[in-house]
Amino acid sequence: MAPVLELRGITKAFPGVLANDHIDLTLEEGEILALLGENGAGKTTLMNILYGLYQPDAGEIFVRGKKVEIHQPNDAIRLGIGMVHQHFMLVPVFTVTENVMLGVESMRYGLFLDRRKAADKVREISKQYKLEVNPDDYIKDLPVGVQQRVEIIKVLYRKADILILDEPTAVLTPQEVEELFKIIRSLKAQGKSIIFITHKLKEVMAIADRITVLRQGRAVGTTTPAEATMEKLAQMMVGREVELVVRKKEAKPGDVVLDVENLHVVDHRGTPTVRGVTFNVRAGEVLGVAGVQGNGQTELVRALTGLMRPEMGRIRINGVDITNASPREILEQGVAHVPEDRQKDGLILKYPVHDNLVLNTYYVPPFAKGLNLQFQKIYEAAAERAYEFDIRTPNIYVPVSTLSGGNQQKTIVAREFSRPIRLLIASQPTRGLDVGSIEYIHQRIVQKRDEGCAVLLVSPELDEILALSDRIAVMYRGQFVAILPAAEATRQQLGLLMAGVTAAEAMAAEEAPAAVEENPAL
């Protein structure tokens, strides 16, 4: 019997990159195929071609043995292909039902929306596949785990039997991931065929029937979890051997560097986002802030770096009150900031690499002399840093926007690390980076810690937090629900805390031994 789906020689070029290079792929009926690869390996491009969002330059697609052309999402939907996008395609101000029915509306008298009929159908699907959800809830009020269920219901509502899940676990807590895996297995049991896109090795080993690995736009091999090991998969993915464990020495905490007392921050909509946070970070230690994205981490960091004014509370750095200080006053206290959104807050994309490397020091000697910039000095320093931090760029005069994500991040790290600092605030420092760059940035952070710098690390990736932190704070709905020594923390317990379970309950639920510290990308 012909496979449910077969791709032959799919090729797609974007200006400057060959995103997909003659990729072949088969999906059998009722199997879970994992599509494994680093960011930029071409996974999402391939799936967008399959869903009709992009047109391939070459190649053929067969569904159940028949050659098909997919020009737009409607064609894909008609062929029974459904996609759960990495960034949810849900309208926040619509109800679950409205989101599900959009595009295939049920009508009364051919004129008015029949919300009740659609809601009944949502309930039916929700029951059949154990996807618990209330059809009348508004999306904006739902946790991400439930939003994802809505996305899956949306696909099933359109009677898809080939499901593409694009990085579905990126925004979930460990418990929600377990829940999702149950759902995926139940979908498989009811005859659906599933493509599961990810860059996390552990998940692949747990859920896949078969694994196809992509690297730099090419399919480099297909294997099964039984045959493969994590090390082997990592090697296929990166093309060389990778260190999966971050090596670090025992921490030697010194004086308190960052001292935060009862901090409250209100976002631009007037919603309280940081609600009474108290903590400190000592020299020579890493405090990791874990938590699902959107629990106030962004606003906490913005308040600490002077980008947002706190409503209440006190922030001291090295004993100096900087609560209402300007960002420059704060950075002059020896604070380095690696922001969450590197392209928006970390770099001026249109500026050349050398200017981006002095954004925090351009106004002082040796880079400035009176009103003049000392360009020669800036070029020299930039070349040195590009070499020292291994920034891969044709030269330091090209706009930083032409660099890859990993090299953009290295540019920020180079800028922030090459002046005397006492506090490093790093927010999602490895988001969207390839394994090689992650390895490098983690080593740099640990090195800073060992030099006696205080580090505040904010990340939704639990593995990253566990790998680097000496102490771990869990943030939930704007509060630190617990601060614990990293040695005592387990994935299980942190996952529960991240989901809002209280510290005492999380301790009680404690069972698994401390997790092995692994590189978070995997």
Add this chain to the structure above:
Amino acid sequence: MAVAARNAELTIARRRHVGTGVFFLLVALLILAFFVRTTAPDLTTTFGLNPARLTTALKLPDLVLPSLPSLWFLTVVCAFLGGWQLAKGFRSTGWALGVVAFAFVAAFLIWAARGKSMNLVGMLSSSVLRSIPIALAAFCGILCERAAVINIAIEGMMLTGAFMAAWIGSITHSLWIGLLAAMLASGLLAAILAVLSIKFKVDQIVSGTVINIFATGLTSYLSAKFLQVYQNLNNPGIFKPIPLPLLSRIPLIGPVFFEHNIIVYITFLLLILIHVMLFYTRWGLRTRAVGEHPKAADTLGVNVFRTRYINVIMGGLVAGIGGAFFTIGSVGRFDEVMTAGKGFIGLAAMIFGKWTPLGAFGSSIIFGFADSLQTKLQILQVPIPSEFLLMAPYLVTMIVLAGVIGRAVPPAADGQPYEKQ
């Protein structure tokens, strides 16, 4: 920990409440200083509740108020609400704000008409009339912005509509053909805006401004060159008021809402129609999805570009009706730049009404009221320079936009061109 956080949040909230409380007290003080102080004790204010020509089924007695005690009463109401707000704080300040605003307007009217008589029905009826172009502009804005296209060219579209209605209405001797011409001309400008902002992804503020400047220049030129010279090109006549059977005989409400011309009734119909279409039909669901999250709509097979084109052009047609109202709906001739910023006030009404037809219509009436108040006060010879009175509608717009509504949330993708990649 949770309790501490809750307390801290209350402290933050209280700080915000104090501002509102102080504002209420300030209003009380204003009434006291400007109105109470300058009112003689034995005067009365008379409000007429019947239309000039009695058409209703029932004649209502005039409302006669003792001026000074009424003013004192309103002062005390405002002061009390302010004091309560400072001491305890209302859970939601919306209604209190409404009461204080109403008290201030009432105090102003009582003071302005002290020792005289003012026909309230006449003024409200003219408020409705003056709110019509504002409401139609707001509807145009809603149609466009719900699909995420910002339209600040409404002013230019209405001006062109007003010109076309007068000119085509005059040469064809048909008001209906004039109305149709107004809609088509305005729709054409909307189509240009649509192509610029949807296909060529020009900044929507810039393309809107260009259309406004173009419309002002062209209509002023053609008007000066032809309409003002050959008066038979600028004499279309007007739609006559049609009192609706039964409805117009309801006391108070009848003469205020149901004794107007056909364009007013078209506006009422559009209000209901757009509301129902936006929230209860397939078109509405897709429009709102395109305005909030175009990518999501696209992945579900909704044609984002087509939806936007249709909505912007429909908005243009509606703005054309609003334009026609200026000429064939009220004064019966075209004058240069006669729309006088009503298109922009319509956008303010749209925002004030939180992008809903009902809300926008309500806000239009408030702006219309401010407009008609200004004329009424000039007639009553209130000792305020007429230049200041003329500012009233615009002042109200600014106060409303800056202070009262706080955060109104526009459609999430408003103003962003859609890139299919």
